[in-house]
Amino acid sequence: MCLWMEVSRSGFYEWRVAPESATARRRGELALIVGKSFTDSDGTYGYRRVHRDLAGWGVQAGPELVRSVMRELGLEACQPRPWRISLTEGDGQEHDIPDLVQRDFTAEAPGVKLVGDITYIPTWQGWLYLATVIDCHTKMVIGWATDDNYRTQLIEKAIGMAARNYPLAAGAIFHSDYAEVGVKPGNRGLACWARPADGVPRLNARGYRRL
Secondary structure, rough: OOOHOOOHHHHHHHHHHHOOOOHHHHHHHHHHHHHHHHHHOOOOHHHHHHHHHEEEEEEEEOOOOOOOHHHOOOOOOOOOOOOOOOOOOOOOOOOOOOOOOOOOOOOOOOEEEEEEEEEEEEEEEEEEEEEEEEOOOOOEEEEEEEEEOOOHHHHHHHHHHHHOOOOOOOOOEEEEOOOOHHHHHHHHHHEEEOOOOOOOOEOOOOEEEOO
């Protein structure tokens, strides 16, 4: 081993019995504290945040020293992707719902073609779900509703507001993505509404709710 390390035998034995240096002892103690900060963060803290922890605990160490110790220990921060709710989960069933707008989200007049979706907003009291209805001609939000859930009633409220407060044309269509949550499997056609000329609310065999 001495030949491979290119050191003398006497030098090796002298090093082996020599007391630990103050610097080595200091780094060893610092390694324990750095490891605790890193472990407490579930492995997500980089050297800057670990350094802040140490400063808060009254441990004297510069950022570069913390970085060097973390490198020696093989501690590498892992930043997980933020958790997000998916509002486009299907129900695993096939539904025969034609695309009435054919991917054309323009309209020649107001109140003819409407689109909408649900989004979620984090609040201190939990998730707030927002459903909106947008007119394809004016790009205005003409209907909206909020609730602490994204059931069918949330979409109905938003479309109901649009129908009450905005002049919709006969045969007006509301379109949203196919996997709109809040739409029960038996009422999946709620994702595409149509307003007949007589304006009588009804639900036909295909599941289209008519305004």
